[in-house]
């Protein structure tokens with residue numbers, strides 16, 4: 001059910017969620033499936049998904065399956081056979097890391113690639129089938145205050161709502177992170193991402209339309225992979241640039257693309273000249289840990305742990321958060337909820353910190369120059385690809401059952 005912010009009275013036993021992105025929708029769905037009533041407060045007037053792709057590793061695909069979302073993704077998702085790693089200066093193929101049947105057999109779910117709009121659409125369809133979830137648009141959450149029994153949420157415009165819990169899934173530019181947790185602003189990394197999606201018939205020969213491909217060049221890299229079940233290609237390029245602040249809507253001048261991609265091989269430059277529209281996003285990161293919990297308010301998804309996009313796991317971490325929190329709150333009385341939030345942080349902080357660190361490390365390795373670039377290439381070429389992938393077992397092999405069991409095991 002979808003409503004405008006001013007329409008509905010609040011119910012004190014509802015769980016409130018700020019933000020209807022991947023984290024907010026997945027959490028609403030996971031909670032509703034355990035019998036909770038949920039109200040999602042989204043500041044935008046309607047759902048609008050930028051033209052970009054998203055890769056979902058087996059740890060995320062397993063959750064989409066468990067939440068019944070994959071049935072809405074038929075004909076929209078692709079499962080690449082491998083990640084081809086290319087040197088972005090010489091054009092040399094360095095290695096092909098196995099995905100496809102290999103990763104599905106090892107981790108019990110495929111590695112999927114899809115359009116963000118399709119993922120949001122499938123989450124929204126799944127949520128729409130749950131009568132216990134209400135989505136209220138034009139509901140900009142600006143503050144929250146907890147008492148021992150409930151939380152009062154303040155919306156821009158002055159309206160207030162009460163609930164049993166407020167889940168801050170309001171993204172990387174989270175208002176609740178600053179207003180409720182008192183966290184300092186994020187720091188600009190000096191890098192930006194540009195993204196687009198193009199039709200397959202615009203893809204030049206020599207570019208794979210079936211696999212994920214990554215091109216590594218000093219201070220820059222490009223990733224492309226199929227979306228819309230292989231009918232379109234998503235492209236992401238990351239390089240050094242000035243900060244643009246909190247925006248996705250910034251269109252990029254074609255001259256900037258030609259300038260930043262000059263030293264890539266011709267075949268890749270030809271691909272990067274095809275799109276008519278790119279959007280740019282500056283990469284920001286927290287400098288130090290900050291609180292996730294204030295009594296009956298908890299942050300999750302990018303609001304809690306915004307990773308740099310060098311491991312393709314930010315959205316997947318939001319899915320993991322969703323399922324862990326829903327399981328922890330299953331059958332719990334509202335009085336016991338704050339204690340369960342502490343369990344949530346105990347389970348999720350080490351995992352998401354590890355992902356953020358691994359992601360930052362990948363970014364440094366991707367953009368190496370000189371001797372270190374050559375050493376990286378030598379390691380990639382010499383290491384058997386299936387062994388290389390084993391180092392990610394901790395990442396893709398994660399299950400909610402293991403996470404909950406290890407949290408219950410005394411140390």
Ligand SMILES: Cc1cc2nc3c(=O)[nH]c(=O)nc-3n(C[C@H](O)[C@H](O)[C@H](O)COP(=O)(O)OP(=O)(O)OC[C@H]3O[C@@H](n4cnc5c(N)ncnc54)[C@H](O)[C@@H]3O)c2cc1C
Pocket residue numbers: 018019020021022023024041042043044053054055056139140141142169170171172173174175176193195236281300301302303307309312313314315316317318
């Ligand atoms: C270049 C790039 C590539 C990436 N690639 C991948 C990938 O391949 N795989 C992957 O898993 N992840 C990837 N990510 C990360 C992924 O996009 C994010 O981790 C994910 O979108 C976070 O979801 P979220 O719901 O926490 O935040 P968001 O998607 O940002 O959603 C937040 C929602 O909250 C709403 N909102 C904001 N403030 C308020 C407020 N005050 N009140 C109410 N509503 C509010 C917003 O309008 C929005 O709808 C990538 C990120 C980047 C930048």
